[in-house]
Amino acid sequence: MKIFCVGRNYGEHAKELGNAVPENPVIFSKPDTALLKNNDPFYLPDFSNDVHHEIELVIKICKTGKKIEEQFANNYFNEIGLGIDFTARDLQSQLKAKGLPWELAKGFDGSAPLGNFISVNSSLVENGINFSLKKNGTIVQQGNSNEMIFSFAKIVAFVSNYFTLKVGDLIYTGTPAGVSKVSIDDKLEGFIETELMLTCEVK
Ligand code: ZN
Numbered sequence: 001m002k003i004f005c006v007g008r009n010y011g012e013h014a015k016e017l018g019n020a021v022p023e024n025p026v027i028f029s030k031p032d033t034a035l036l037k038n039n040d041p042f043y044l045p046d047f048s049n050d051v052h053h054e055i056e057l058v059i060k061i062c063k064t065g066k067k068i069e070e071q072f073a074n075n076y077f078n079e080i081g082l083g084i085d086f087t088a089r090d091l092q093s094q095l096k097a098k099g100l101p102w103e104l105a106k107g108f109d110g111s112a113p114l115g116n117f118i119s120v121n122s123s124l125v126e127n128g129i130n131f132s133l134k135k136n137g138t139i140v141q142q143g144n145s146n147e148m149i150f151s152f153a154k155i156v157a158f159v160s161n162y163f164t165l166k167v168g169d170l171i172y173t174g175t176p177a178g179v180s181k182v183s184i185d186d187k188l189e190g191f192i193e194t195e196l197m198l199t200c201e202v203k
Contacts, residue, residue, distance in 0.1 A: 002169045003030040003112060004159055005056070005085055009148050009174025016177050025150045025158050028102055030085075034112040039199040042110050044184060048088035053182050054175035055133035055141045055190050058083040059152055060117060061169040068160040073153035074125060076165060081117035082131060082190040082197040085172050086110070089181075112172070115190055115198025125152060134189040135182075143176030150174075 007026035008014040014021050036042060044051055059077040068076055085106065092105035128146035132139050145152070155171060182188070182202045190198035 001032055002163065002166070003032065003034060003172070004028070004163070004170070005030060005106070005172040006150065006155055006174040009150055009155075010143060010176045011147075011149060012177035013175055013179065016179070021149060025155055027159060027162075028106055030107040030112050033109050034107050036110045036113040036200070039115070040110075040113075041201045041203045042086065042113060042182075043203045044182070045088065045108055045110075047108075048091050048105075050088065050090040050181050052087045052089045052179045053133060053135070053141070053188055054085040054087055054179050055131065055143075056083050056085050056172040056175050057081075057129060057131055057145055057192075058114065058117075059120075059156070059171050059173060061156075061165045061171070062167060064164065064166050065156075065160050066164045068157050068165070070153050070157040073156035073160075074122060076156050076160075077152065077171075078120055079117040080120050080124075080129065080192070082115045082192055083170070083172050084113040084133075084188065084190065084198070084200060085175060086112070086182075087179075113198060113200045114170070118192060118195075118197075130193050132191045133178075134191070135180075136187055140180060141176055141178035145173075147176065148174060
């Protein structure tokens with residue numbers, strides 16, 4: 001099972017980190033040991049003092065595909081859920097400055113909490129999906145899938161040009177603005193529309 005993530009897919013978030021809006025999707029991956037399921041707690045790693053939450057819609061691949069055409073790409077996922085792309089921002093900034101890969105800052109153990117999924121249909125995708133993150137009861141991030149620079153279909157088509165997609169593969173589709181540092185005892189809650197999909201306590 002593979003986990004892909006899209007960086008800089010919401011204009012306001014790219015801006016808040018001082019990044020240009022990309023011409024092509026920015027893709028990176030996380031190993032399966034990054035997954036955190038069943039609302040398990042997240043333990044802050046000892047190599048960072050600045051781990052940020054990034055709430056993201058996650059699509060689950062339901063069919064094997066390679067070089068998928070964009071017009072058919074929505075047929076390759078049938079569930080959407082919510083996940084957090086935890087990022088060691090201090091480490092990522094050091095790596096970025098040296099032009100090095102982001103894996104250490106993005107792919108560490110527990111860096112990919114994953115919540116529940118809902119079934120997708122084409123009208124849901126067309127109308128856009130609202131999602132949000134509460135930290136200790138206050139909304140800190142909110143977005144709508146229609147604000148994505150690259151649509152679900154574009155992402156699936158793009159990724160499948162390089163990597164064969166298989167059943168169960170996950171794609172974290174990018175985070176809206178509002179990322180910030182998490183601290184011990186923070187309680188994170190992710191919502192799709194008004195439905196609680198994910199809870200994660202920071203330890
Ligand atoms: Zn992210």
